[in-house]
Amino acid sequence: MVILPGSEKPQPILTVKPQSSVFTGDTVTLSCDVGSSTGWTFLWRKDSNWESSDDAGTKTISSVRVSDGGTYECTAQRGDYYTDLSHTIKITVRVRPKPVVKVKPDVRVFRGERVTLTCDIQETGVWRYSWYKDQDNSRRTDQIYYSAGQDQIYIITSVDPSHAGLYRCRGAQTETQQNSEISDGVTLTVSGLPTSTVAVTPDSPVFTGETVNLKCVINSDHSNWRYEWYKDRVILQTSERYTVNRDTLTIRGATESDQAVETWLGSLAQQDFSID
Numbered sequence: 001m002v003i004l005p006g007s008e009k010p011q012p013i014l015t016v017k018p019q020s021s022v023f024t025g026d027t028v029t030l031s032c033d034v035g036s037s038t039g040w041t042f043l044w045r046k047d048s049n050w051e052s053s054d055d056a057g058t059k060t061i062s063s064v065r066v067s068d069g070g071t072y073e074c075t076a077q078r079g080d081y082y083t084d085l086s087h088t089i090k091i092t093v094r095v096r097p098k099p100v101v102k103v104k105p106d107v108r109v110f111r112g113e114r115v116t117l118t119c120d121i122q123e124t125g126v127w128r129y130s131w132y133k134d135q136d137n138s139r140r141t142d143q144i145y146y147s148a149g150q151d152q153i154y155i156i157t158s159v160d161p162s163h164a165g166l167y168r169c170r171g172a173q174t175e176t177q178q179n180s181e182i183s184d185g186v187t188l189t190v191s192g193l194p195t196s197t198v199a200v201t202p203d204s205p206v207f208t209g210e211t212v213n214l215k216c217v218i219n220s221d222h223s224n225w226r227y228e229w230y231k232d233r234v235i236l237q238t239s240e241r242y243t244v245n246r247d248t249l250t251i252r253g254a255t256e257s258d259q260a261v262e263t264w265l266g267s268l269a270q271q272d273f274s275i276d
Contacts, residue, residue: 032074119169194220
């Protein structure tokens with residue numbers, strides 16, 4: 001038998017893995033170590049309340065909840081002998097963040113448009129972002145469509161029908177390797193360019209000096225069009241003779257040169273009208 005000199009009680013060393021700050025659903029393991037001696041029973045305390053005991057010196061909390069957060073300590077017992085309490089470890093449990101996918105200009109786009117998808121995570125830290133496309137509702141994350149690194153934005157410079165589909169994203173913190181939830185899916189629809197016509201009032205032909213209204217009609221259920229009117233490939237601005245009002249151009253004192261007026265809105269719609 002070896003009796004250690006001195007009257008100080010040993011103090012267990014308390015450690016935590018993977019770290020003391022975790023998200024809901026993570027697994028946390030606390031270890032209480034009194035060195036190489038054996039035969040100990042370990043007692044656990046949370047927020048100054050005794051909770052449980054074991055012979056292994058480990059306490060594992062699977063799928064942690066916010067209520068599992070708090071201050072933890074341990075001590076060891078052998079017969080009637082108790083060690084001192086360990087130092088305290090504070091476990092912080094935060095709700096696992098869920099990203100939101102944002103799409104610009106819209107989830108319904110036309111072939112050739114530039115589309116920007118943003119993976120928005122409302123949680124501090126440095127994140128690495130992954131994108132998933134056309135995965136089923138089981139939300140599998142084994143097939144990454146695009147790994148964006150620390151850039152939360154995924155840009156499609158010229159969208160085509162192959163880009164249509166369901167997009168989700170997820171983040172992983174670079175320091176702790178903790179994952180966010182995977183976002184809800186956003187469906188991107190890609191259509192061909194719509195057709196457009198220009199209606200002329202009064203009916204063609206019109207006479208020199210008349211006032212003419214040109215109205216651009218887009219065959220599409222989209223409403224957020226930006227209209228540009230051109231004459232001889234030069235953009236028209238409101239002036240003494242021309243009034244530009246979104247989809248309508250008014251020409252006062254029409255001349256033969258006004259037969260070259262066009263409108264442009266993603267695709268070109270040109271209407272010729274004759275001036276007598």
